[in-house]
Amino acid sequence: MERIERVFDTALHPPSSLDKLEIQYFFGRRYPTWLTTASVGLLLGNLRRLVLVDCRLCPWLPPLGKLPNLEFLRIRGASAVVAIGSEFLGCEAAGGKRRSSSPVSFPKLTELWFDGMINWEEWHWGVIGDDEVAVAMPRLSHLHLVDCPRLRDLPEALSRHATALTRLQTKGVGSLKSICGFSSMKRMQIHDESGLESVSDLPALEFLEVSNNKMSHLPKWLVTGLAQFTALQRLDIEGSSQLLRSCLQNGEEWPRLSHVPIVYIQDDQHKYICYIKEFIHRLHQLKGTQ
Numbered sequence: 577m578e579r580i581e582r583v584f585d586t587a588l589h590p591p592s593s594l595d596k597l598e599i600q601y602f603f604g605r606r607y608p609t610w611l612t613t614a615s616v617g618l619l620l621g622n623l624r625r626l627v628l629v630d631c632r633l634c635p636w637l638p639p640l641g642k643l644p645n646l647e648f649l650r651i652r653g654a655s656a657v658v659a660i661g662s663e664f665l666g667c668e669a670a671g672g673k674r675r676s677s678s679p680v681s682f683p684k685l686t687e688l689w690f691d692g693m694i695n696w697e698e699w700h701w702g703v704i705g706d707d708e709v710a711v712a713m714p715r716l717s718h719l720h721l722v723d724c725p726r727l728r729d730l731p732e733a734l735s736r737h738a739t740a741l742t743r744l745q746t747k748g749v750g751s752l753k754s755i756c757g758f759s760s761m762k763r764m765q766i767h768d769e770s771g772l773e774s775v776s777d778l779p780a781l782e783f784l785e786v787s788n789n790k791m792s793h794l795p796k797w798l799v800t801g802l803a804q805f806t807a808l809q810r811l812d813i814e815g816s817s818q819l820l821r822s823c824l825q826n827g828e829e830w831p832r833l834s835h836v837p838i839v840y841i842q843d844d845q846h847k848y849i850c851y852i853k854e855f856i857h858r859l860h861q862l863k864g865t866q
Contacts, residue, residue: 577603577605577633580603581604581605581608584604584608585608589608590610590620592618592619592621592622593622594622594623595625596623596624597623597625598626598627598629599629599631600629600630601629601631602631602634603632604631604633604634605633605634606634607631607637607638614639614642616642616643616666617642617643617666620643621643621644623643623645623646624645625646625648626640626646626648626650627650627652628650628651629650629653630652631653631654632653632655632656633656634654634656635657635658636663637651637654637660637663637664638663638664639663639664639665639666640664640682641664641665641681641682641702642666643682644683645684646684646685647684647685647686648687649682649685649687649688649689650688650691651689651691652691652692653693654693654696655692655694656695657693657695657696658696658697658698659699659700660696660698660699660700661698661699662700662701662703664702665681665682665701665702666681667681667712680712680714681711681712681713682712683714683715684715685713685715685716686717686718687716687717687720688718688720689720689722690720690721690724691722692723693723693724693727694723694724694726695726696724696726697726697727697728697751698727699727699729699730699731700731701731701732701733701734701737709736709737711737712733712737712738713734713737713738714737714739714740716740717740717742718741718742718745719738719743719745720744720745721745721747722745722749723748723749724749725748725749725750726751728751728752728753729752729753729754730755732757735756735757735758736757738758739759739760740760742761742763742780743761743763743764744758744763744764744765745764746765747765747767747768748768750768750769750771751771752769752771752772753771753772753773754775755774755775755778756774756775756777757777758777758778759777759779759780760780761778762780762781762782762783763781763783763784764781764783765785765787766784766786766787767785767786767787767788768788769786769795770788772795773796773797774797774800775797777804778801778804778805780807781805781807782808782809782810783810783812784808784811784812785812785814786798786811786812787812787813787814789814789815790815791814791816791819792815792816792819793818793819793822793829794813794819794829802832802833802835808836808837809837809838810837810838811839812840812841813839813840813842814841814843815843815844816843816844817844819843820841820842820843820848820849823849833851834853836853837854838851838852838853839851
């Protein structure tokens with residue numbers, strides 16, 4: 577372990593012109609010094625794409641928010657990470673003192689993946705000092721959370737600062753309790769969820785996909801939220817055969833779905849319902865004129 581850390585520190589120090597970097601199966605206990613230094617933004621100032629795969633023994637993430645031109649970031653299999661906080665944004669203030677002009681963290685990041693983070697429980701936003709919240713991810717448009725079974729909450733500040741976020745995908749994030757307050761969110765995919773209690777304050781949401789083969793009835797958060805999703809144009813649901821039957825026009829779930837312009841529901845046997853409200857409305861009009 578110590579030898580591979582020394583090799584990465586010196587022999588594999590990348591040039592400043594590098595724009596894409598992927599590190600796989602790194603078994604050191606800490607990331608290379610050139611990736612964790614406070615001057616990483618100068619050393620890797622041209623980096624646009626970064627992928628860290630199965631760096632399983634590093635308990636903390638590098639200050640990647642300092643990379644000024646990073647556009648794509650994927651962190652996969654960082655199983656030693658339990659919490660993510662200010663160190664990730666790279667915005668710590670020495671001594672907890674407020675800084676008058678704090679730079680934006682992840683100024684150009686548009687797509688972020690956390691994948692296979694099996695022990696990750698907490699995601700805290702950066703606090704610069706005197707309770708001043710860091711500014712970060714203003715251009716983030718796509719967020720993917722995959723196989724993070726212990727993650728309980730999204731940072732409240734994420735919805736306030738990631739104002740360009742239009743797409744969220746969650747899969748295997750069963751401990752997540754709430755998804756709220758994303759004013760720009762247009763497309764959301766929620767797979768294999770069991771712990772969600774609230775999905776709300778998404779005024780721009782147009783497409784919603786909910787998938788869980790064991791789902792026998794519409795989850796409470798969906799029943800509550802449907803009336804609030806005033807911009808929703810399409811709802812895709814994948815669940816059990818029991819759920820499919822309950823969504824037929826004479827089923828108990830049908831009244832909750834009938835106002836959505838397009839509804840597609842499929843069970844695990846590939847039987848499906850496809851409902852287009854405008855088509856049905858016109859059909860009824862035609863029948864009324866005959």
